Amino acid sequence: MDAGLAAVCGALAGAAATIGASFAAGWWQRENARIAVRAEHRKERRAPRYEAYRAFVSAAAGMAEAARDGDTDPAAMENFRALSNELKTQWLEVSLLGPKHVLTSARAVHSKALDIEECLRRASVLGVNEDGETEESRQRITDQYYSNARDLNDAANAVYSALTIFAESAQKAMDDDGSRRGGI
Known part of the structure; x- marks a missing residue:
């Protein structure tokens, strides 16, 4: 070669290496x-998620506690309605912030909280007395009351169980650093 x-x-070899x-x-x-x-995106998403998850847990736990109290007087029912509205608002927030596995567990909490609402709705009509009330009708109302109280307590326990699963999902979402596939 000359x-x-x-x-x-x-x-040419030098140019190719440089390129x-x-x-x-x-x-x-x-x-x-x-x-x-x-990394910055994940950090920006973490703070709103933390606040939404915390508020969701607080609202659901408040509903469960109100259910365990079992009060059906007008003030207690008004307090419960406020807690229920707060839970619905926070559920929407959690739904939008995700991720999917957190949404799944949040949906379970929300569903169990709806069971509490149904029990309280039934409890609010149990105390209605009719004219000409008999011993038998009083006994029927009393039996329904205690049955509903058990249902209410069971629903509150179900909310707490679902909240435990939600908290685990939320912790996984908060700890996710994006190094695994399928993160956010």
């Missing part, structure tokens, strides 16, 4: 920037 051809081949190195460096810079943006 010297001129060797010089041209060397120049390859610049492509690799550019790719590396883009990848690092993407990782930084993703």
